[in-house]
Amino acid sequence: MTPLKERLVQLDVLRYNPDTDTEAHFQRYEVICHEEWVVLDALNKIKESIDPTLNYRWSCHMAVCGSCGMMINGEPKLSCHSFLRDYEGVIRVEPLTHFPVERDLVTAPDDFMEKLKRVKPYVIGKKKPIEEGEHKQTPAQLMKFRQYSMCINCMLCYAACPEYGLTPHFVGPAALTLAHRYNLDSRDEGRKERMEVVATAEGVWECTFVGACSEVCPAHVDPASALQQLKIVGSIDWIVEHLLPGGKP
Amino acid sequence: MSRRPLIREVPPATWFLRHPRYMRYMAREVTSLFIGAYCVLLVVAMQRLSAGPAAWQGFLEALRSPGSIAFHILAMAAAFYHAGTWFNATQKAMPLQIGEEFVKGSYISGAHYLVWAVLSVAVLFLAGVF
Numbered sequence: 001m002t003p004l005k006e007r008l009v010q011l012d013v014l015r016y017n018p019d020t021d022t023e024a025h026f027q028r029y030e031v032i033c034h035e036e037w038v039v040l041d042a043l044n045k046i047k048e049s050i051d052p053t054l055n056y057r058w059s060c061h062m063a064v065c066g067s068c069g070m071m072i073n074g075e076p077k078l079s080c081h082s083f084l085r086d087y088e089g090v091i092r093v094e095p096l097t098h099f100p101v102e103r104d105l106v107t108a109p110d111d112f113m114e115k116l117k118r119v120k121p122y123v124i125g126k127k128k129p130i131e132e133g134e135h136k137q138t139p140a141q142l143m144k145f146r147q148y149s150m151c152i153n154c155m156l157c158y159a160a161c162p163e164y165g166l167t168p169h170f171v172g173p174a175a176l177t178l179a180h181r182y183n184l185d186s187r188d189e190g191r192k193e194r195m196e197v198v199a200t201a202e203g204v205w206e207c208t209f210v211g212a213c214s215e216v217c218p219a220h221v222d223p224a225s226a227l228q229q230l231k232i233v234g235s236i237d238w239i240v241e242h243l244l245p246g247g248k249p
Numbered sequence: 250m251s252r253r254p255l256i257r258e259v260p261p262a263t264w265f266l267r268h269p270r271y272m273r274y275m276a277r278e279v280t281s282l283f284i285g286a287y288c289v290l291l292v293v294a295m296q297r298l299s300a301g302p303a304a305w306q307g308f309l310e311a312l313r314s315p316g317s318i319a320f321h322i323l324a325m326a327a328a329f330y331h332a333g334t335w336f337n338a339t340q341k342a343m344p345l346q347i348g349e350e351f352v353k354g355s356y357i358s359g360a361h362y363l364v365w366a367v368l369s370v371a372v373l374f375l376a377g378v379f
Contacts, residue, residue, distance in 0.1 A: 018253035074268065100254030108254050140349045162271055165259035209338065210274045225341035232342060 005035040009042050009084055013054065014094040016101050024101065026092075027051075033084055039091065040068055040079040043105075056105035063218055066154030069096050070105050076159035076216045096159040098168075112155050115171050118197050119179035124190025141186040148181035148226055150219040157213035157223050163206055170206040171197065173213035173223035180226040183233070199234030207231070277334045283327035286320075336361040 009031055016024040029046045040058055047054050058068035061080045068079040071094040073087065084091075099107035126135065157173035164170045179198050183191045197203055207227045214224040265271040297308035311317060339361050340354030373379065 016255050018255070021255075024255055024257075097257065098259070100256050102252065102254050108252075140346070143349045143351075144346060162259070162264050162274075166261065166264060208274075208278075210271065212268075212270050212274075214341075215270060222341065225344070228338065228342035229344070 006032050007035055007084070009033045010090040011039075011042060011046070012090050012092045013043075013046075013105070014101075015054075015104050016095075018103055028090070035085055037084050038080050039070075039072055039077075039082040039084065039087075039093065042084060042091075043079065043093070054105075055103045064152060066152035069154045069156050069159065070094065071097055071159065076156035078154060078156070078218050081218055096155060098159050098161070098165040099155070107155075109155060111168065112153075112158060112172065112175070115175040116153070116178065119171065119175045119194055120190055121175070121178040121182060123182060123185060123188045124193065125187060126189050135187040137186055144186075145181045145184035148177050148184070148221060151178055151181075151221050151223075152219050154218060156216045156218060160212035160216040162210055162212065163208055167206060169202050171203050173207075173227065174221075176204055176207075176230060177221060177223040177226040180230050183230075195234065195237060198230055199237060204230045204234060277331065280327035280331040283324040284331060287324045287328070332365065336365065 011029045011031070012026040013029060014024050015021075015027045029050060031042055031045050031050060033042050033045065040061060043054065043056055044058075056068070056070065056079075058080060059065040060067070063078050063081045066078070069076060070079050071077070071092075072079065072082050073092050074094075076096060079093070093105065095101045095105045095107045099109065099111070102108050128135075151174055153174060155174065158164050161170075161173055164172050176198060179194045182188050183194060199205070204227050209224060209228060211224045213227075214222045217223060265275045294308060297304045312321075336358050340357040343357060344354075345352040345357060
């Protein structure tokens, strides 16, 4: 077996210690890495062998848990999914933009969690007696929303969305996409409740379709498409409610 | 240990300089200014037409000026770019599911381009170009 190729990797990592710092600053690390490694591996090696005070989140190392999102050379990425071989020169690593920095690369996800809760991202089921059996779903009904169910809540789309950065009250791409995912679910009856949050100025109408969310999504969810579809749904609801005689959305 | 998170503000006027994709977005938005300006021009044209033959002739003369021709070329380019981004977006906004499969996005956008071309030819025909 041929040995793995090694390479000296330089990383500029943004550091912030809330106990001692008033500003964040970059710290340069130089570490020998295998060519096949990802940025997260390099950070782990730094923490193990150079600087145990470096803070960052990670868990699965396989682009499933959505914990290790950070800005890598200015781009929102999962660090477990960013191969060192794709980078030349010094790699700049920062915490996700648009989120408050708790410490080093760790951001506070509180705002996203609150927004996620507001859109009720769960099946609000049809009421039927349990003896009538499960709610069946055809493959076609599943395919209608399957893509939008792949979201891993990594918040890269929030870091990419300039609208969220400029107007933080925007409910944002992932939460709205999950609202759409449950609205499209044949087992769900919660659309009206969700649209009270979704079809508002803070909801989809804050989206100006920059499309950055879909470009950075590591799970290929395409939040931009969900939001544009929600705009159409919201518009049709409004027309039915306001312009048609006796119309109810 | 208390929490003291660092808040990083987004520069409100220069945020789009941070990334090429934001610049592309702004380019798309800026094309709207040309579309808007052309709509104003059409309104002025109607006003001139209602003001009588002499006013209309004067308006037509003004359209032939180099500045006017330059504006029309720019507005046309902006309209093409804007329409392109719009039609490319249709596949995201209006997915078409047949059975378990979704129709390819390029077909949906392509159909819009086709209708655009047909309608453009129809308008040119009505305008007596052919």
